[in-house]
Amino acid sequence: MKFFMLIFKNLRRNLLRSILTSAGVMVLVFVITLIWSILGFLDVATSEKTSNFKGIVTEKWSIPSQMPFAYATTLENGAAREETDVKPMDSMTWQFFIGSTEKGKGFSLKTFVFAFCMEPRKMLTMMDELDSLQPGPRAELNEAIQKMEMNRQGIIIGQKRLAALEKKVGERIKIFGTNYRDLELECEIVGTLPLGRYDNNSFINRDYLNASLDAYKASKGKPHPLANKTMNLVWVKVPNKETFTKVSGQIDQSPMFTSPPVKIETASSGVSNFLAAYKDLLTIFRWILAPSIIATLTVVISNAISISVRERRKEMAILKVIGFQPNQIMFLVLGEAILLGVVAGSISSIGTYFFVNRVMGGIPFPIAFFSSFPVLDGALWWGAAIGFATSFAGSILPALSTRSIKVVDVFSKVA
């Protein structure tokens, strides 16, 4: 304990240097936390799950995928025809409706709406991050979903979007389609989502979109140009890899999907294929950016510690004279560096975790179809780990050098 106090006092003695070094550690750990969170999130998204995994059905060749809604039922059943065929445990369909609350205007943050049109109930079972809500928020969302089932014109809007649109739950909005030309949806806002979940997105009952497309045909005398291309994705949930392979075979062999043909892939391989174009960029993040930040951190700490060791050679010689062992002096130096690194690193990454997740609602880094990333739970210990590793690496040489301090240095005049 005494030993610890000595370390602490030493840090306090050159407060300026300790502050400068901690500030350096903090900002650098902050950036690494962000980078690792993004990479970690993408890693999870692209890593193959062993159970309960999801498959995505899309148009075979074209991107973006646009399929007729007539495919929906068959695909949701995994194209099962025979008694022996397997059906997915669960499924959902996605139709994207992109629009603006003002007619004829281009995109602006205040008017932009991006909605998933789907079966409302599936939000709780199939949507990532909504399927794992705490009981409280889950009940709230469930209530909104019930409203949406009763009133198919209901819309659930993420918190940030709701704020940007300057609307409240209970109000009505009109959305003018931009991908669906000349299609207007009139919705009643029946609820919102917990902060951090689909903050900028909205959810509309798919029945309403389909009914609107039918109404378009009735009034204009011809179907909407996208009427036959309205379904963008179908998700199916299967218990394991075997079932997935089976379902995949059923879909491939089904005679139903000829124009356009479809394919099924695991969610993770779908994501990783899509991210292939970002491969170099992510490689740069992972193998150039993050390591050079860590190296910079090590250098900054190492510099600070070697300076303080050099300044205190005489003092350390005195410690030796009064009986301290070389190892104890070495640990004094190491301890000082590590204490600083771990404390500053932890403050930074834990602070980032709470600030970014609670206040900012994620890291705003639009890449592929992800718009923001959560700071991962790992951030709670990353700071301490980075702080420990870099301060250890940075201080081990200066610390070792103290072992060779000679007692006669006490009497030398030039520091």
Place this chain on the structure above:
Amino acid sequence: MKSYIDLVTETIDLYAWVLIPISFAFMALMMLFVYVARIPIGYNIRNLIVRYRTTLLTAVAFTMVIGVLTFMMGFINGLKKLTKSSGNPENVIVLSQGATDEGISNLAFESMGDIAQQDGVVRFNDEPLSSREVYLVVSLPIAEPQPNSPTRRLLQMRGLYDPRSSAKVHGFELFPGGNWFSEAGVRSSDDPNKQPQVEVVLGEGIARGLGSDRSEATRRTAKNPESLEVGDTIQLDTRELLVTGIMKTEGTTFDSEVWAKQSVIGPLLGKSNYTTLVLRAKSKEDAQKLEDYFSGKDPTNAFEKSQVNAMTETNYFKSLSQTNLQLLVGTMVVAAVMAFGGVMGVMNTMFAAISQRVRDIGMLRLLGFSRWRILVSFLLESLLIALLGGLIGCLIGYLFNGYKVTSIVGSGNGPGGKAVVFRIVVDWGVLGIGLMLSMLMGFFGGLLPALSAMRFKPLESLRG
């Protein structure tokens, strides 16, 4: 907002190299100050050498920051250069109304002739010079995927009505030995049971990309282990694609495209309409006029037959540089944070240097060297560290110049956008920014310690 950012990035583009002479001029100015201050530069340099470990550690921190910065800037710069050189200001790209991306455009057959027949479009063989295209993104399974890498490749295909006029509009030539695809767009196989092969022409980049998708074994026996060549084939579902030519497309977004006959691949891939019509105008001005006319800027003189969205190619590719902007902002955040770390480092170094030399400072003050001379002397020292670290950092960044990478360009978030292959461009502008940032870090990191050194009282310093 956008135009403001454009202005800034263009200014950076054009004038960033000026920062190099400015950095050196700044350094020279400091040297001049030091000369006027009469504190021998040798004093500072020798102190840096005596404390070589600290000097090097600090310089290394600078090197990392500047190295990463120049590398990232080079990446963005390459991407920017690519989107810039892809667009021909005399070309007008016509998409269906509301479409900002070829991927979601849908042009009606009937209107294409009318659109092309406008004044201002170059005529060639008594026909308007235009290129009718369908742009498709195909998710191609990789035949022999390597472990731990994607199993599919997003292939960008462009189906053309007439390859020759398209090549003329876009200004591409084939490498010797290649041919454009035939009128039929397919080549019959000798084996009557086999379907005819689809003739395709590849961009250089995708030829290399597809070449690298092959397994080691295949590559060893291939004509060219690095890249596909004329005569090679690609398996697309049940059909075989036959490479008949490679285009000289380096440095453009077309580098990553596979061109084929529209009448063959359109039906094959389930997209029977055209997505894109590109017109070659007689001049830049005509191109701009066409853009205004088709997009209905002036309601009294607007194209009415079909609602379309037209842009000069230059503007079109500019709209695709949204990705660049996102990256730029990200890089700036990272650079700022790393720079802050570097500044903290150099501050530590300089504060320590000064506390070691309190007596020196006291002595100099006694001998008649005034406060500002001391300030200048110490500031120079941190700038020398910055220059050393910064120059090495720039050099490391420069090593990546010309390195080939893939990325994506697009008009914003969401699916869509084009995968592109390009070279990292670390040019004078990038190096200028790197060097300038280094100088600024050195300046701000050194300023506070130097100010504190300036305030020492000579007598107290000598006693201390």
Place this chain on the structure above:
Amino acid sequence: MTAKPIVRVSHVSRYFKRGSERVNVLNELDLEVPEGQFLALMGPSGSGKTTLLNLIAGLDTPSEGEIWVGDRCVSTMTEAQLARWRNEHVGFVFQFYHLLPVLSAFENVELPLLLLPLSAKKRREQVMTALELVGLNDRNSHLPSQLSGGQQQRVGIARAIVTDPTLIVADEPTGDLDAKSAHEILDLLGILQHSLNKTILMVTHDIRAARRADRIQHLDKGRLVDQPDEALYEAG
């Protein structure tokens, strides 16, 4: 030998605030030093001898009274003026030499000349003359760490005389030296005084050193005293 006074200290007091208390270091002190005199200031610790030296050398300003050196009133000059004046008119010699460790003997001596409008050639001449005078012209490229204590002090003296100052102030110049080196340094100061007619003010508590001066002035509690109280020296 005595001429017109080059240093005139009249009614000078210097006090410091220590908390709310006022501490008088110098009390209405009068002192005149004729040109070319070697004056030793002695006194116990806290007697004010170093303060007096600092005031005369323009490192500090008096609370009351005036100090004249030559025809300049030092006590009313601004800090910038003082810096300039010191550079041209005062040479300093210190107990711990205070050489800049990274500069060679030559460069250390050259430092004060850099502030004067001299050509490099002229500077070199002056530096070599000063080094020759202290007997170190063969050591001009050595760093301080490569020189003995006595040699370092001689470099210090060369630096003090290189601008050809009116006044040389020396604060315990032999305090850190062995007897033999101290002897040599004092010899050197004597030579400066006699052959170059320099006025030298030396603070010391070494009576043997003080005896080499023309005149010994004792200080006690901020006043000049004629006869020192021997007991005080034993304590100091």
